[in-house]
Amino acid sequence: MTYDNENIFAKILRSELPKSKVFEDAEILAFHDISPQAPTHILVIPKGEYISFDDFTTNASDEVVGRFFSRVGKIAQDIGIAENGYRIIANTGNDGCQEVPHFHIHICAGKKLGRMLAD
Ligand code: 5GP
Numbered sequence: 816m817t818y819d820n821e822n823i824f825a826k827i828l829r830s831e832l833p834k835s836k837v838f839e840d841a842e843i844l845a846f847h848d849i850s851p852q853a854p855t856h857i858l859v860i861p862k863g864e865y866i867s868f869d870d871f872t873t874n875a876s877d878e879v880v881g882r883f884f885s886r887v888g889k890i891a892q893d894i895g896i897a898e899n900g901y902r903i904i905a906n907t908g909n910d911g912c913q914e915v916p917h918f919h920i921h922i923c924a925g926k927k928l929g930r931m932l933a934d
Contacts, residue, residue, distance in 0.1 A: 816916075818864040824917035828862060838890050843883060845890050845922075854925025855896055859887050865918040868905040887920055896924035902931075 819825070826832040827846065834846040837857050848856040861883055865871040872880055891897050901924035906913040 816866060818866055819916055820864075822917050823915050824858075824860050824919060825864075828860070837894065838886070840886070842879065843886050845886075848921065852921075853923040853928060855894065855901070855923065857890070857894070857922040859883075859890065859920045859922065860917060866916050867913060867918050868907045871918040887922065891922055891924075896922070900924070902928050 823832065827834045828844060834844075837845040837847065838859075839845070841862070843859060843861055845857055845859045848858050861871065861875070861879070863871075863875060863879070865875060871883075875883075887903060888897075891901055901922055904921040904923065905911075905919070906921075
């Protein structure tokens with residue numbers, strides 16, 4: 816599978832689509848999900864062209880992967896959800912019901928999130 820440059824998050828990265836930005840640096844972008852599933856629902860994406868969690872952890876360096884997840888944790892602290900808690904999700908591939916083929920982490924928080932998986 817090759818990376819699709821026309822996926823929604825690629826367009827957001829190129830500023831061809833609007834976003835509500837939470838954080839940005841040279842390697843990552845965090846922004847609010849357009850259809851929030853919790854009071855806080857943020858997406859964190861690498862700027863590199865990785866299709867999925869599997870692609871990212873296989874093909875990005877350990878340093879890039881490590882910095883990415885460090886920043887996810889730092890964002891959660893900075894927006895004030897770490898104390899009450901939150902959930903991170905990486906839907907991956909077909910069975911994981913991944914819709915957008917650019918690797919992303921969901922950060923959901925702001926209420927008791929309930930069961931981990933719905934039927
Ligand atoms: P996935 O199902 O691939 O893990 O999650 C994709 C997420 O992207 C969904 O939660 C969906 O609401 C969000 N999304 C889809 N299109 C847009 C968009 O144009 N802008 C933003 N901010 N989020 C989007």
